[in-house]
Amino acid sequence: MVRKEALTSLADLQRKMYAYGVAAAALYLDADTVAPKDTAEGRGVALGVLAGEEHKLFANEAVGSLLEELIACKDELDPLVRRQVEVLKRDYDRLVRIPADEYMEYAMLTNEASDVWHKAKEKNDFPMFAPVLEKLVAFNRKFAGYYDSEKAPYDALLNEYERGVSMAYLDNFFAALRERIVPLIRAISAKPQPDDSFLKKEYPVAKQREFSDYLMDVLGLDRSHCTIGETEHPFTLNFNNKDVRITTHYQAHDLASSMYSVIHEGGHAMYELGVADELQYTCLAGGMTMGIHESQSRFYENIIGRSLPFIRAIFPKIQEFFPEQLEGVTAEQFYRVVNKAEPSLIRTEADELTYPLHIMVRYEIEKQLIGGTLEVKDIPETWNRLYKEYLNVDVPDDKRGCLQDSHWSGGSFGYFPSYALGSAYGAQMLRNMEKDFDVWEAVGKGDVAPVSAWLREKIHKYGGAKESAELVQNACGGAFDPTVYADYLVEKYSKLYDL
């Protein structure tokens, strides 16, 4: 028999965990948006205490026995409660293996690292970041053992971001992808590139801010539940399904940079806002994998946002915002330019085709770093060598090289492959979506609501209530098949470059 008190304790526990999560998230948001720059120290203390309290709240024997008790009568539980218990048990088993002092120390370290990284990037000073990065790597190698001591450390970390994914799996996935896209990129390099000078004109930031508001409207983001801020590195932060924040970064001489950041982060926000109400304040409101999250953001950004029907639909409005800059430019020209495929230095600004190669560079480095075959001090050299090898570009400095991303400073090792997996999931979701309704007819009218409704039904509403593999199966209409993604890229870019 399920005790009523046990269910009440379970709900209380999850609400408290939600509250700690919100408090830490508010501090992170503050740090990255409006906090004065030399204030990391005090926030670090607060975050350390919060992490310690959260650890105490969850990783204690009373919670252990509560979960044991509920697992013993799991067949009597409501399916959603049962799933909560299973997810919490998995997290519990993992967390109790991490000593509380290490957990707190790590929370303080990531806070410090984020601060150091910002400064090091600004000063183009990798040696300044290296000592803290060494500590982060050491922690992650140790944590990998706590997560799953039977796996190789990097496999254990990968599994944290996308369950079931391993180096063997990714080696195959990336090799298959490389085989199809590298020849395509080579063929494109022999073709003339579209003239993108209109995109590099001056686009006043104040006007771009208004344009962001418009884009959020197009996506159907309700501004009373989702606001936009400005940060060095765009991100999405969610408190609950009624309160999500996105950020962007404006560049006065590049309209596409913020435009596609807004659409990308808007995609993450659509996901968070679409999680069912009944999951709120439980562990199932979050816990979606990074691969699925990226499949949503990149779906809006690339599959919809960089499609010809979408650009045709919104281009008259873009021209209204920027009449001088876009005088005489057509929607088709704009489409070609925002899909210009050209090996480049910066991942977040990379085109859809060369993007996976940026991920492969990071994957190779993480694999060696966590595997213990690469030292932190050798990262810049390895980074630059791999960029030359994979993308044939010369990296002029670390600022535009290995210091460009915030992930490692946040302690995220094993996250990057999720971007490539997410893109691949998205392409397959599109093919399945097309079977259900005329995607491009709606998008061609600037109406993304049917797309969002479909994604909400297949993915968003479930939050963390289903495993990633099940969601993929659900939305792709079958098992994951990376060739669908490769086909999608080959088809799109062969047309764009007349190959």
Ligand code: ZN
């Ligand atoms: Zn993203």
